[in-house]
Amino acid sequence: MSAALDPRPRFRRMQVQDLVWVMQIEPEIYTHPWTLVNFQDALLAGYSCWVMDCAGCPCGYGVLMLGVGEAHLLNISVAGASQRRGLGRALIEHLRGVAQGYGAERMLLEVRPSNAAARALYDSTGFMPIGLRPGYYPACGGREDALVLEWAL
Numbered sequence: 001m002s003a004a005l006d007p008r009p010r011f012r013r014m015q016v017q018d019l020v021w022v023m024q025i026e027p028e029i030y031t032h033p034w035t036l037v038n039f040q041d042a043l044l045a046g047y048s049c050w051v052m053d054c055a056g057c058p059c060g061y062g063v064l065m066l067g068v069g070e071a072h073l074l075n076i077s078v079a080g081a082s083q084r085r086g087l088g089r090a091l092i093e094h095l096r097g098v099a100q101g102y103g104a105e106r107m108l109l110e111v112r113p114s115n116a117a118a119r120a121l122y123d124s125t126g127f128m129p130i131g132l133r134p135g136y137y138p139a140c141g142g143r144e145d146a147l148v149l150e151w152a153l
């Protein structure tokens with residue numbers, strides 16, 4: 001259960017300088033983390049990259065690719081020590097607002113079937129399954145499918 005967040009998280013555009021911290025968190029919370037180049041490319045490409053600050057310190061980040069009528073959620077992450085406090089939900093709500101402000105009518109994402117925490121967050125948010133990408137992700141000892149989810153905004 002996520003109580004009202006105190007203090008409320010604040011959101012700001014990700015800067016190159018944030019990648020030092022991001023690259024500390026990313027391998028702590030993913031088995032197959034994004035690389036520094038992945039984040040640099042996202043910033044260079046003009047993707048909508050955000051940092052969430054809690055009490056003045058970074059606690060999460062997200063990357064959205066905005067297109068005509070839709071937004072693709074490429075990365076949503078909460079630092080391990082800050083998880084299960086409602087911050088993932090706050091972050092996805094922020095990203096929904098960004099996408100709506102851009103005119104997107106739906107948000108899409110891929111998720112590993114084995115990622116129970118993320119799937120529970122997406123299920124409770126309103127995402128619906130619309131497809132499967134076989135062998136989409138690298139996995140320990142092979143490949144893992146991706147579930148494709150859609151959220152009507």
Ligand SMILES: CC(C)(COP(=O)(O)OP(=O)(O)OC[C@H]1O[C@@H](n2cnc3c(N)ncnc32)[C@H](O)[C@@H]1OP(=O)(O)O)[C@@H](O)C(=O)NCCC(=O)NCCS
Pocket residue numbers: 001002029030076077078079082083084085086087088089090110111112115116117118120121122124
């Ligand atoms: C997925 C993630 C962003 C959730 O962030 P979080 O701040 O822990 O999530 P919240 O506290 O806002 O929880 C929101 C809901 O998600 C679900 N949830 C979150 N963590 C969960 C867990 N470990 N097990 C089961 N459900 C979980 C619950 O339904 C929860 O609602 P509730 O607290 O009312 O029960 C976080 O676990 C994370 O960064 N994981 C590693 C990166 C990742 O996998 N990103 C997604 C890639 S597709």
